[in-house]
Amino acid sequence: MPFKGVDLEEIKHSKQLRAHALRVMGFVNKAVARLDRPDKLIPLVQECGKSHFYYGANIKYIDYVGPQFINSIRPSMEEENQWSPELEEAWVLLFQHIAYLMKTSMRNEMHQ
Numbered sequence: 534m535p536f537k538g539v540d541l542e543e544i545k546h547s548k549q550l551r552a553h554a555l556r557v558m559g560f561v562n563k564a565v566a567r568l569d570r571p572d573k574l575i576p577l578v579q580e581c582g583k584s585h586f587y588y589g590a591n592i593k594y595i596d597y598v599g600p601q602f603i604n605s606i607r608p609s610m611e612e613e614n615q616w617s618p619e620l621e622e623a624w625v626l627l628f629q630h631i632a633y634l635m636k637t638s639m640r641n642e643m644h645q
């Protein structure tokens with residue numbers, strides 16, 4: 534929403550967008566640390582969904598973040614021969630899980 538009507542080139546250089554990318558990274562870090570603790574992971578992601586409802590984030594954009602994240606980490610890992618189809622699948626599944634929980638919480642807030 535802060536970018537409505539703003540030129541695409543301006544958005545690419547936006548400090549706000551870069552700051553959000555770092556927030557997503559920080560969030561992924563926390564989520565990965567809780568992978569074997571669904572009792573901790575699920576409420577973390579639900580809270581994130583709830584806060585995004587109040588930020589006014591459009592639910593239809595939530596699914597775009599995972600593929601962008603994967604595209605941004607893939608090149609350097611490929612260079613180090615650390616990328617594999619299994620790894621990609623694992624990231625896709627993690628983001629599907631995050632996006633599903635976030636969107637469910639956003640919808641729940643919407644219907645409160």
Ligand code: HEM
Pocket residue numbers: 534549552553556557560581584585588590591594595598599631632635
């Ligand atoms: C998987 C998807 C996403 C993740 C993991 C994520 C993560 C985060 C995190 C961790 C924060 C910091 C504050 C908080 O924890 O609530 C945040 C803030 C925010 N997010 Fe997201 N976000 C996602 C998608 C989106 C989308 C699609 C939008 C808008 C279309 C958005 C807009 C915002 C805004 C406006 C803020 C508050 C201001 C800011 O910190 O930049 N987010 N997000």
